[in-house]
Amino acid sequence: MIYLTRRERFNAAHRLYKPEWDDKKNFDVFGKCSNPNWHGHNYELFVTIKGETNPETGFVINLKILSKIVREKVIEKLDHKNLNIDVDFMQGKITSAENIAIAVWNEIESEVSKLGCKLHCVKVVETENNSIEYYG
Amino acid sequence: MIYLTRRERFNAAHRLYKPEWDDKKNFDVFGKCSNPNWHGHNYELFVTIKGETNPETGFVINLKILSKIVREKVIEKLDHKNLNIDVDFMQGKITSAENIAIAVWNEIESEVSKLGCKLHCVKVVETENNSIEYYG
Amino acid sequence: MIYLTRRERFNAAHRLYKPEWDDKKNFDVFGKCSNPNWHGHNYELFVTIKGETNPETGFVINLKILSKIVREKVIEKLDHKNLNIDVDFMQGKITSAENIAIAVWNEIESEVSKLGCKLHCVKVVETENNSIEYYG
Amino acid sequence: MIYLTRRERFNAAHRLYKPEWDDKKNFDVFGKCSNPNWHGHNYELFVTIKGETNPETGFVINLKILSKIVREKVIEKLDHKNLNIDVDFMQGKITSAENIAIAVWNEIESEVSKLGCKLHCVKVVETENNSIEYYG
Amino acid sequence: MIYLTRRERFNAAHRLYKPEWDDKKNFDVFGKCSNPNWHGHNYELFVTIKGETNPETGFVINLKILSKIVREKVIEKLDHKNLNIDVDFMQGKITSAENIAIAVWNEIESEVSKLGCKLHCVKVVETENNSIEYYG
Amino acid sequence: MIYLTRRERFNAAHRLYKPEWDDKKNFDVFGKCSNPNWHGHNYELFVTIKGETNPETGFVINLKILSKIVREKVIEKLDHKNLNIDVDFMQGKITSAENIAIAVWNEIESEVSKLGCKLHCVKVVETENNSIEYYG
Numbered sequence: 001m002i003y004l005t006r007r008e009r010f011n012a013a014h015r016l017y018k019p020e021w022d023d024k025k026n027f028d029v030f031g032k033c034s035n036p037n038w039h040g041h042n043y044e045l046f047v048t049i050k051g052e053t054n055p056e057t058g059f060v061i062n063l064k065i066l067s068k069i070v071r072e073k074v075i076e077k078l079d080h081k082n083l084n085i086d087v088d089f090m091q092g093k094i095t096s097a098e099n100i101a102i103a104v105w106n107e108i109e110s111e112v113s114k115l116g117c118k119l120h121c122v123k124v125v126e127t128e129n130n131s132i133e134y135y136g
Numbered sequence: 137m138i139y140l141t142r143r144e145r146f147n148a149a150h151r152l153y154k155p156e157w158d159d160k161k162n163f164d165v166f167g168k169c170s171n172p173n174w175h176g177h178n179y180e181l182f183v184t185i186k187g188e189t190n191p192e193t194g195f196v197i198n199l200k201i202l203s204k205i206v207r208e209k210v211i212e213k214l215d216h217k218n219l220n221i222d223v224d225f226m227q228g229k230i231t232s233a234e235n236i237a238i239a240v241w242n243e244i245e246s247e248v249s250k251l252g253c254k255l256h257c258v259k260v261v262e263t264e265n266n267s268i269e270y271y272g
Numbered sequence: 273m274i275y276l277t278r279r280e281r282f283n284a285a286h287r288l289y290k291p292e293w294d295d296k297k298n299f300d301v302f303g304k305c306s307n308p309n310w311h312g313h314n315y316e317l318f319v320t321i322k323g324e325t326n327p328e329t330g331f332v333i334n335l336k337i338l339s340k341i342v343r344e345k346v347i348e349k350l351d352h353k354n355l356n357i358d359v360d361f362m363q364g365k366i367t368s369a370e371n372i373a374i375a376v377w378n379e380i381e382s383e384v385s386k387l388g389c390k391l392h393c394v395k396v397v398e399t400e401n402n403s404i405e406y407y408g
Numbered sequence: 409m410i411y412l413t414r415r416e417r418f419n420a421a422h423r424l425y426k427p428e429w430d431d432k433k434n435f436d437v438f439g440k441c442s443n444p445n446w447h448g449h450n451y452e453l454f455v456t457i458k459g460e461t462n463p464e465t466g467f468v469i470n471l472k473i474l475s476k477i478v479r480e481k482v483i484e485k486l487d488h489k490n491l492n493i494d495v496d497f498m499q500g501k502i503t504s505a506e507n508i509a510i511a512v513w514n515e516i517e518s519e520v521s522k523l524g525c526k527l528h529c530v531k532v533v534e535t536e537n538n539s540i541e542y543y544g
Numbered sequence: 545m546i547y548l549t550r551r552e553r554f555n556a557a558h559r560l561y562k563p564e565w566d567d568k569k570n571f572d573v574f575g576k577c578s579n580p581n582w583h584g585h586n587y588e589l590f591v592t593i594k595g596e597t598n599p600e601t602g603f604v605i606n607l608k609i610l611s612k613i614v615r616e617k618v619i620e621k622l623d624h625k626n627l628n629i630d631v632d633f634m635q636g637k638i639t640s641a642e643n644i645a646i647a648v649w650n651e652i653e654s655e656v657s658k659l660g661c662k663l664h665c666v667k668v669v670e671t672e673n674n675s676i677e678y679y680g
Numbered sequence: 681m682i683y684l685t686r687r688e689r690f691n692a693a694h695r696l697y698k699p700e701w702d703d704k705k706n707f708d709v710f711g712k713c714s715n716p717n718w719h720g721h722n723y724e725l726f727v728t729i730k731g732e733t734n735p736e737t738g739f740v741i742n743l744k745i746l747s748k749i750v751r752e753k754v755i756e757k758l759d760h761k762n763l764n765i766d767v768d769f770m771q772g773k774i775t776s777a778e779n780i781a782i783a784v785w786n787e788i789e790s791e792v793s794k795l796g797c798k799l800h801c802v803k804v805v806e807t808e809n810n811s812i813e814y815y816g
Contacts, residue, residue: 152601152602154600154601165601165606166601167608230602232597232602234603234604235602238546265552266548266549266550267549268546268604269546269547269592270547
């Protein structure tokens with residue numbers, strides 16, 4: 001088995017908060033990440049798939065195809081967007097890096113499977129100090 | 137003359153747009169950076185000062201003091217904020233990296249001068265591909 | 273299961289040597305890392321915990337709490353210190369990156385468990401070319 | 409068990425193509441990577457071994473020895489070379505990052521085993537966006 | 545004056561050699577960079593322009609326009625190419641990073657000037673250890 | 681004029697303190713950097729030279745020669761050393777990054793001049809947040 005990782009990037013605004021809570025409670029739990037006027041990040045997204053190499057091509061998967069899936073299914077929806085407002089697959093969710101990773105997994109997993117590979121990991125890097133990995 | 141550079145970071149939301157223009161014109165000029173619901177970045181701020189080394193300390197400037205100025209005068213106002221709404225020194229300005237660099241310069245220049253140094257450069261890195269330098 | 277990684281940093285001096293051996297034997301085994309007058313590194317520490325996301329917060333763990341544990345239990349003891357002399361949990365140990373990783377694991381594991389998560393990995397990056405991972 | 413990772417680098421030319429195919433078919437499958445006049449990369453190679461720490465040294469393996477193996481067995485053959493023409497262990501293979509990772513594994517695995525460790529992973533980073541991991 | 549820097553990347557093969565010299569003399573001067581079968585790099589190209597900010601947009605220059613110029617005039621000609629064979633503006637030149645930087649400057653300088661800015665610097669990063677800057 | 685930059689690295693221990701001051705005064709001025717038992721860093725050293733390109737080679741300077749000078753004159757003396765104790769050219773000096781940069785300049789400037797180039801800048805990066813540039 002070979003593991004292949006593709007990095008894509010998106011720049012987005014978000015806010016961590018629970019609508020049921022008032023601003024004070026949101027601040028107590030989420031701190032400055034709950035700023036009602038939003039803040040944002042340069043997110044890095046690492047998608048890892050696994051599979052056998054195709055002896056014809058030496059590839060697990062053609063990177064152009066994987067990149068196309070990731071861009072169409074998630075990056076175009078996330079990049080230069082507000083994660084809380086603009087993104088269909090984040091509706092009603094707290095926009096933590098954990099939930100972004102899970103949601104990205106769900107958006108691309110069946111597409112990756114169609115290619116004869118398995119999605120292995122979705123990693124979301126929110127800052128140089130904080131990152132999340134989800135393995136399904 | 138010695139040049140000393142301190143890096144600080146802030147994560148913020150913003151939108152590039154001109155209020156006098158409608159959404160279409162804003163989109164034509166600023167592209168997806170004009171998204172009405174904001175987007176955001178992990179900004180890196182590099183502040184460079186120049187001066188002679190103090191023979192007592194071997195320092196141009198005590199980094200703790202420089203860091204304190206930059207944090208109090210600009211980072212606390214920018215970090216986890218909306219640059220268009222929350223930041224006093226960006227009011228009425230287009231929140232381009234160019235204007236952020238100029239505004240940061242204006243916020244800290246007199247404080248740096250009081251320490252017997254000269255502010256040399258303010259660099260704002262918006263993404264790994266785009267950055268701005270301002271030398272006053 | 274979600275995996276969350278927090279990076280912290282510490283700058284420290286150390287020396288690789290075995291007190292039972294003379295300087296020559298130490299040099300034969302540890303090379304220039306055995307310099308009796310010490311050398312040092314900018315260490316990066318990556319702490320990975322795993323758990324379920326809390327549906328209330330979207331978090332596996334509140335990063336502020338994890339960061340607080342790591343800082344209080346290990347970073348404050350390691351940063352700007354001599355790993356051979358100043359650090360209680362390194363006493364009597366060779367201060368290899370391997371042993372640092374194991375020792376950091378032992379210092380924080382019970383604290384992380386109290387939060388309802390499991391410590392998954394402690395990674396110590398000694399230079400851009402060398403790193404260690406320990407999984408307990 | 410402790411995992412130790414050593415990074416080495418090599419700069420090489422290559423071309424993705426299948427000799428049985430004409431240039432058009434090669435271009436359809438491999439795109440600009442099939443340029444008949446070659447292109448190249450700064451490759452990063454991360455070799456991870458696992459084992460117990462030696463209580464005498466605090467080491468899983470002496471990094472100098474691991475580095476020597478990796479340099480002699482693979483880096484000297486890959487660095488400033490054409491992967492399709494100059495490298496004995498890539499002869500007749502498509503020089504995809506997948507195949508490089510597998511070939512590097514095969515070149516160094518028995519040498520690492522002789523040291524009492526197990527080779528755990530060979531990672532090849534071709535660009536900042538693309539990487540491959542092979543676990544044997 | 546504001547300085548704006550855009551990073552672009554290209555992956556290319558090349559060889560340092562002088563056709564008038566035999567292989568031995570080329571090797572004596574250029575070392576392993578003279579390998580007749582080529583080697584290659586992931587080059588980073590940093591283009592810095594300077595100018596006044598446009599008060600309408602807050603921009604020195606619209607980054608999309610600058611990026612378009614750099615891509616069309618140089619990246620498309622350099623990326624996944626052999627610098628010695630495939631690139632019109634490198635014909636007859638030794639493909640050192642110095643000469644790449646000068647040639648890139650000459651390719652884009654008049655285009656940048658048409659936009660009302662001045663080209664300030666072309667930086668070519670060949671490896672993490674080696675880079676060249678050219679200021680015209 | 682072309683500017684060429686070579687990066688070298690060294691890992692060293694040091695302590696910021698003034699022997700004439702007691703530990704308390706040293707701590708007041710230098711903070712935790714004055715730890716009597718030392719701390720350390722992975723220093724990055726960037727040496728920039730300027731000159732005309734040699735039309736024979738396309739080089740300002742042969743990087744191997746520049747690297748050899750920097751390694752022999754400074755890296756071998758600094759790497760895996762205690763900057764306060766082991767380094768002849770730092771004797772009696774406060775081992776601030778400022779003073780390291782100035783001292784490195786003085787050690788290599790005449791050697792670089794002999795090659796027909798001019799030393800332009802010595803940059804010392806002490807941490808990812810702090811760096812010093814000296815231009816003579």
